[in-house]
Amino acid sequence: MSQPVELPDQIYVGPVIDEGHSLASVSDKVGGIVLKRKTTLGWVFGLIVAFGLLQALMASATWLLIKGVGVWGINIPVGWGFAIINFVWWIGIGHAGTLISAILLLLNQSWRNAINRFAEAMTLFAVMCAGMFPVLHTGRPWLAYWLLPYPNTMALWPQFRSPLLWDVFAVTTYLTISAVFWFVGLIPDLATLRDSTRKPWQQKVFGMLSMGWRGSARHWQRYEKASLLLAGMATPLVVSVHTVVSFDFAVSMIPGWHTTIFPPYFVAGAIYSGFAMVLTLMIPVRKFYGLEDIITMRHLNNMAKVTLATALIVGYGYIMEAFFGYFSADVYERFMVWNRMTGPYAVFYYTLIFCNIITPQFLWAKRIRTSPGILWIISIIVNIGMWLERFVIVVTSLHRDFLPSSWGMYAPTIWDFGVFFGTIGLFLFLIFLFVRALPMITIFELRMLLPGARVKEPVAQ
Amino acid sequence: MSVQALETVHTLYGIMAEFETPGHLVAAARKVRLAGFKKFDAYTPYPIHELDEAMDLHDNRVSLYTLIGGCLGGIGGFSLASWVQSVALPLNIGGRPLISVPMFIPVTFECTILIGGLTAAISMLLLNGLPLPYHPVFNVDRFVDASRSKFFLCIESADAKFDRDNTVSFLESLNPVEIAEVAR
Numbered sequence: 001m002s003q004p005v006e007l008p009d010q011i012y013v014g015p016v017i018d019e020g021h022s023l024a025s026v027s028d029k030v031g032g033i034v035l036k037r038k039t040t041l042g043w044v045f046g047l048i049v050a051f052g053l054l055q056a057l058m059a060s061a062t063w064l065l066i067k068g069v070g071v072w073g074i075n076i077p078v079g080w081g082f083a084i085i086n087f088v089w090w091i092g093i094g095h096a097g098t099l100i101s102a103i104l105l106l107l108n109q110s111w112r113n114a115i116n117r118f119a120e121a122m123t124l125f126a127v128m129c130a131g132m133f134p135v136l137h138t139g140r141p142w143l144a145y146w147l148l149p150y151p152n153t154m155a156l157w158p159q160f161r162s163p164l165l166w167d168v169f170a171v172t173t174y175l176t177i178s179a180v181f182w183f184v185g186l187i188p189d190l191a192t193l194r195d196s197t198r199k200p201w202q203q204k205v206f207g208m209l210s211m212g213w214r215g216s217a218r219h220w221q222r223y224e225k226a227s228l229l230l231a232g233m234a235t236p237l238v239v240s241v242h243t244v245v246s247f248d249f250a251v252s253m254i255p256g257w258h259t260t261i262f263p264p265y266f267v268a269g270a271i272y273s274g275f276a277m278v279l280t281l282m283i284p285v286r287k288f289y290g291l292e293d294i295i296t297m298r299h300l301n302n303m304a305k306v307t308l309a310t311a312l313i314v315g316y317g318y319i320m321e322a323f324f325g326y327f328s329a330d331v332y333e334r335f336m337v338w339n340r341m342t343g344p345y346a347v348f349y350y351t352l353i354f355c356n357i358i359t360p361q362f363l364w365a366k367r368i369r370t371s372p373g374i375l376w377i378i379s380i381i382v383n384i385g386m387w388l389e390r391f392v393i394v395v396t397s398l399h400r401d402f403l404p405s406s407w408g409m410y411a412p413t414i415w416d417f418g419v420f421f422g423t424i425g426l427f428l429f430l431i432f433l434f435v436r437a438l439p440m441i442t443i444f445e446l447r448m449l450l451p452g453a454r455v456k457e458p459v460a461q
Numbered sequence: 462m463s464v465q466a467l468e469t470v471h472t473l474y475g476i477m478a479e480f481e482t483p484g485h486l487v488a489a490a491r492k493v494r495l496a497g498f499k500k501f502d503a504y505t506p507y508p509i510h511e512l513d514e515a516m517d518l519h520d521n522r523v524s525l526y527t528l529i530g531g532c533l534g535g536i537g538g539f540s541l542a543s544w545v546q547s548v549a550l551p552l553n554i555g556g557r558p559l560i561s562v563p564m565f566i567p568v569t570f571e572c573t574i575l576i577g578g579l580t581a582a583i584s585m586l587l588l589n590g591l592p593l594p595y596h597p598v599f600n601v602d603r604f605v606d607a608s609r610s611k612f613f614l615c616i617e618s619a620d621a622k623f624d625r626d627n628t629v630s631f632l633e634s635l636n637p638v639e640i641a642e643v644a645r
Contacts, residue, residue, distance in 0.1 A: 023506060023610035149545055157550040160542040166567040169538075173575040180582045188608070192506070195605040211592035214599070215607050217490070217503035219589040221518045224508050226585035229527050230578055237574045244567055447507040455511045456484040458636070 013301045013370055016111045017449050018293035026294070026450070030441045031189075031196045033289055042288065043436065050428035057422020060415045061136060069139045071415045078398045078410035083137035085390040086420050088245055089273065090130035090427075091171070092266075092386065095238050096274020097123025098178060101185070102234035105227070111302055113445035114294050117189075118285070119278050120182045121440070125430040126277075127175045129423040134167070136419065163247040170244040177237060181230045184223075187213050188444040242270045249393065255336040256397035259324050265317035272310035272356075273386035275303055279379035283372045285435065294441060297370050304369040307382065311360035314389075318357065332402055340396040344409065349392050355385025474597035474645050475501075475617040476628050477604070478637035483509050486612035489635040491515040493616060496631065500620035504598065504613040506606075526584040527577050534576025538569040601641045615643060 017026075064071055074081040097119035104112035135141045147168045149158050158165045190210035194203055213219070246266035249257040279300070286295040325337035340349050359381045362368045369375065400407045434440065447453050480486040483505065490503050494516055503512055512518070546552070547559040586592070598604055598615060607613050614637075616628050632640055 024606075027506070027609045149541060155550070157545040159552075160546055160568055161561060161564040163567075166571075169568050169571040173571040176575060177578040180578060184582050184585070188507075192608040195608045207594055208592075211586065212594040212596060213591065213608075214596055214604075215504045215506060216589075217505060217509070217512045217516055218518060218520070219591075220505065220508040221513055222520055222523050222585050222588055224510075225521070225523045226527075226581045229524065229581040233531075233574045233578050233581070236570075237578075240567070240570055240574075247567075444507040453483060453507060455487050455509060456482070457488045457511075458484055 013366070014297045016296065016298055017114065017446065018296060021293065021450060022452060023447050023450060026446045027192055027196065027443050029294070030439050030443045030446065031193055033435070034193060034437065034439055035197050035202070039436070043432065047429065047432045050425050050432055053421055053425025054429050055422075055425070056418045057132075057426055060418030060422055063415055064136060064139075064419070065141070069137065071413060073410060073412040073416055075408065075410075077401060077406055077408045078395055080394050080398065081410060082412050082416040082420060083133045084248075085387065085394050086423065087130050087133040088266075088390045089387050090126045090133075090423065091245055092242065092270035092273045093277045093383075094123040094126035094130065094174075094178070094274065095242060095267075095270035096278050097121070097126075098174075098181075098234050098238040099271055099274065100278070101181060102231040102238065105231045106235060110449055111299055113449055114296075114441055115278065115282060115299055115303075116445070117182075117185060117442045118282065118440050119274075120178065120185070121431070121434045121438075122274075122277065122281060123178050124175070124182060125427050125434075127171065127178065128430070129427050131171060131175065132419075132423055132426075163244060163251045166244045167248060170241045174237060174241045177230070177234055181227075181234055184227065184230065185442055186438065187211060188215065188223075189439045189442060191215065192443055193439065239267055242267045249397075254397050254401055255330070255332040256321070256325070256340070256393070259321065261317060261320050261324065265314070265320070268310050268313035268317065269386060269389065272307060272314050273383060275307045275310065276379040276382035276386070279303055279307070279375055280383060281431065283376040283379070285440070287372070289435070289440075291441070294446065300372060300375060301366070301369045304363045304375055307379070308360050308363040311356060311363075311382070315357045318353070335400070336397060339400050340392065343396065343400065345392065345396050345399075348388050349396070352385050352388035352392055355381045356389060359385070472645055473618045473625070474600075474643040475615045475619075475623070476625075476632055477598065477601050477613055477615040477641050477643050478632040478635065479603060479639045479641075480612040480614065480636075481638050483511075483612055485636055486614060487511045487515045489614055489632075489637070492635060493614065493631075497622050498616055498620050500617040500623075502615055502617075504604070504607040504615070506608055506610060506612075520588070522588060523581060523585050527581040530580025530584075531573045531577030535569050535573035537576070538572025539565055541572075542568050597643050597645050600644045603639065603641070611638075 021029075072081060072083070074083070097116075100112050100119040101116040101123075104116070135144045138144060146152075147158060147165070149160075158168075187210055190206050191213035194206035194210050197203055197206065243263040243266070246262040250259060250262040252258060282295060282303075283300070286292055322337050322341075325333040328334070340346070359378055362374070362378060368378075395410050399410055478489065480489060486503055486505065487509065490501075490512055493501050503509075503516065505512070542565040543560045546561070546565075551559050553559075598607075598613075601613075603611070604613065614632075616623060616632065618625075629640060
C-alpha cells in the first residue's frame, strides 16, 4: 500500500494522511461529520444561496417552456449557443471524478482514497446539470424519450449514425455507471454509519441503504473484484464520453470543428476543468470541516500537478488548432483562425489563453501548489477559462462559416444566463446536501492507508 | 447429525472470536482453515487481501458474469443499431451500406459498458446474498466495531466439525481478545 517513500525535501510535501490517526479515529472523524456535527449557520446560509440560484433555473426553464427556445440568444447561424457550451462544460467537469475514482485506482495511487468519494459525487451532480441542457434545447423536454430507440406508433427510429444519438447513449451510460460505482463505494461506509449511530431512525435508514453489509471477508473478496471491474470499465467509458461529445463537432463540416485532434484535446480539457473544479470545491470543504489532516497538502499538490499537466496538453491543442487551420491551406479554415484571433470575439479568445495557458504556469512553483488560497483562485480562473474555451469553439466557428451573406452575431439573453447560473445553483445545492447527509470521504479506503492496517502476522509460538 | 447437534444449529449460529490486529486475524483464519473448518468467515472494517490466501478465497464468478454481461451488451447494442437501420427503418442515402459498422461502434461500446457494469455490481451483491438487513452476527454486542476498528472471526454451527465446547477452546488457543456465542 502506501509505504512512506524517501523523497528529497523540495519534492516531498507531506504524508497522505497525518500521523496520529487510527482505524477508530478516521471512522469517527468522517462519520461524525454526518452523525454528530451540528448543522452550522454557514451550511444553512450556503444552502439557501444555492437554493436561491436554483430558483433561477426554475424561472428560466418555465419561461423557456412557455415561449420556446426563442427566448435564448440562439438563431441562425449560431444555433447552438449556451446550451451546448454549458453541456460540454458540465460534462467535462464531471470527468475528473471518474478519473480520480477509476483511473487512479487502476494505477494504484493511494492518495486518491481521501478525495474519490467527493469527486465522484461531483461527477454525478455535474452530469445531471449537463443533461439539463440538451433536453431543454429540444424545446419540448416532455418528448425527450423520443431520443431513445423504442417501438412507437410513428414507426420512427433514431439515427444510429448520428453523434447526437451517440451522446444519448454515452451520457446515460456515464450517469448510470457513475451512480452505480458511487453507490457500491458507499455501501461499507453506510454500514459504518449504521453501526456508529444510536438514533433508531438513522440505524434504519443507513441499515437499509447499506443492504446489511457486515464486512465479511468472503464479501470483500467479491466486492474488490467488482470495484476493480467497474474501474476498468469506467476508464475507457470516461474517455469515450468526451470523445463522443467532441464528435458532435468533429463529424460536422464546419471550419474549426472538422479536425482529428478534437477527441484527445476534448478529453484533456475535460480532465483539466474537472480537476480545477475539484480544487475549487475541496479547498473550502477541507477548511470548513477541518479535514486538513485527511485531505493533506500532498493531495492539493498532486491535484495541482495534474491540473498543470493537462493545461499543457490543452495548450498543445490550441497551438495545433491554429496550425491545422494554416496547414490545411483551406481558405475557410484559415479565415476561421484569423477571425477567432482578430474578429469580434477575439477578446474571449485572448482571455481564454490567459486563463488556461498563462495562469496555470504558476503551478510550476511548489510554494503556489501548497498555498490553498492561491490555488483556489487559480482553479476558479481555470474554470472560467474552460467555459470560455467552449464559447470560443462553438461561437467563432458558427457565426462566420462559409458565405459572408450568412454571417451573423451571437449574444446570450438573460434567460441563457438564468439557466446557466441556475444549474450552478442546482450543483451547489446537491453538494451541500451531500456533505451533510453522506460521508464525503471513503472511510474504508482511508483505513487502508493507516500503518495499523497493514498485516503483520504474529510469530508462531 | 444427532438431535442435540440439530438443536444447537437452530439456536446457535456460531462462535465468534474478536482480534485486536489484522495480523492476528489472518493467522487465526489460516489455522481455522487448516483445522478443517469449512463454514467460517472473517469480518473486517476494510478489505484485507492477505485473507484471500489465508481463507483460500478464489471466487471468480463476478468476473465471469461481467464478461458475459458485457458481451451480451455489446452484441445487443450492435444488433439493435443494425436492425433499426436495415430492417425497422432502412434509409437509402446515396446507396451507402445499411449496416455501416464504424458508425455503430460508439453505441456498441456504450452498451457493452452499461450492461457489463450493471452486471458487475448486481452479481456482486447477489453472490454476497445482499441485501440482507438482518444477520445473526449482528446479535453480538461488540460486533458494531466490525465496521469501525476491530477484526472478527466466526465459526458457524452448521459446519460438520463444529462442537460447542471444542470450538470454543480451539478459538481460545488463537489469542483472541474475546469470544462470544452468536445467537440465531
